[in-house]
Amino acid sequence: MxxxxxxxxxxxxxxxxxxxxxxxxxxxxxxxxxxxxxxxxxxxxxxxxxxxxxxxxxxxxxxxxxxxxxxxxxxxxxxxxxxxxxxxxxxxxxxxxxxxxxxxxxxxxxxxxxxxxxHVPTPSSDPLPSPAPSRPPSATQSAPARPSPSLAQPAARPPSAPSPAPPAAQTAPPAPPASIPLPGEVFSGEVLEVDEDAVAVKVKNFNPKRVIGVIRAETIPDRNTARYSAGNTARVEVVAVQQKGNRTILELKPAPKKKARS
Incomplete structure (x- = not known):
């Protein structure tokens, strides 16, 4: 991620x-x-x-x-x-x-x-377990100090706010739904359909009826769309993003293959 x-x-x-x-x-x-x-x-x-x-x-x-x-x-x-x-x-x-x-x-x-x-995360709810370690008596009560971590378990959430981990964990979930590639980004997608004029490419995590990628024949060397086959994977770069009604169309072009690690 x-x-x-x-x-x-x-x-x-x-x-x-x-x-x-x-x-x-x-x-x-x-x-x-x-x-x-x-x-x-x-x-x-x-x-x-x-x-x-x-x-x-x-x-x-x-x-x-x-x-x-x-x-x-x-x-x-x-x-x-x-x-x-x-x-x-x-x-x-x-x-x-x-x-x-x-x-x-x-x-x-x-x-x-x-x-x-x-946009709903509420940091105020996480600090609730934190008062336990902040109490002065905690120095004299070594045994009760252990249950404090268990308080975090029923909450089924990341650690309390003082830890640097929660912000990263809370900001990570939005990435998948907002992952429509922008111009300049490179990704690999499944080839859905091929004809003489264009190649349709699936955008991961999106229904093709909502978001679809298209490689125009003019962006392919010699207009050779036959180099692609339905079901195979195409590595492409986003050239532009267009909105047509409720559908988002990504204009694509072939992207260079990843260099093999030496």
Missing amino acids: RNTGMTNDLMERASAMALDLCAARVDPNEAQKALAYLRAQKDSKAYFAYLQAIGNNGRAVIRSNQTIKYYSHLLEASQQHLCNLSPPNMVLILAWAIRLLRYYNAVPEEERQPLDVV
């Missing part, structure tokens, strides 16, 4: 921001452009000025009123969830918010109820 660098607080912010963007029906592709600008500038003031400029003067270069509304909603969500943060943390939160936004758009709400764990 990848090391996201996300703390519990940052993940909660990302989840809340994703829900706001989803409710406002913000296009994740437009949000991705704002993320690219933030990554390039590494300046929070420049980022907010960029969104403000599009919201106020966007009609000079953007014909679609809907697109301008996307940026207005994105500015509002950014002011609520990204203010007073360092640029690196802003990038982390916005990137994860976009991942979750794509997931929310692709999966019906009733099917993503388990995702509530992303």
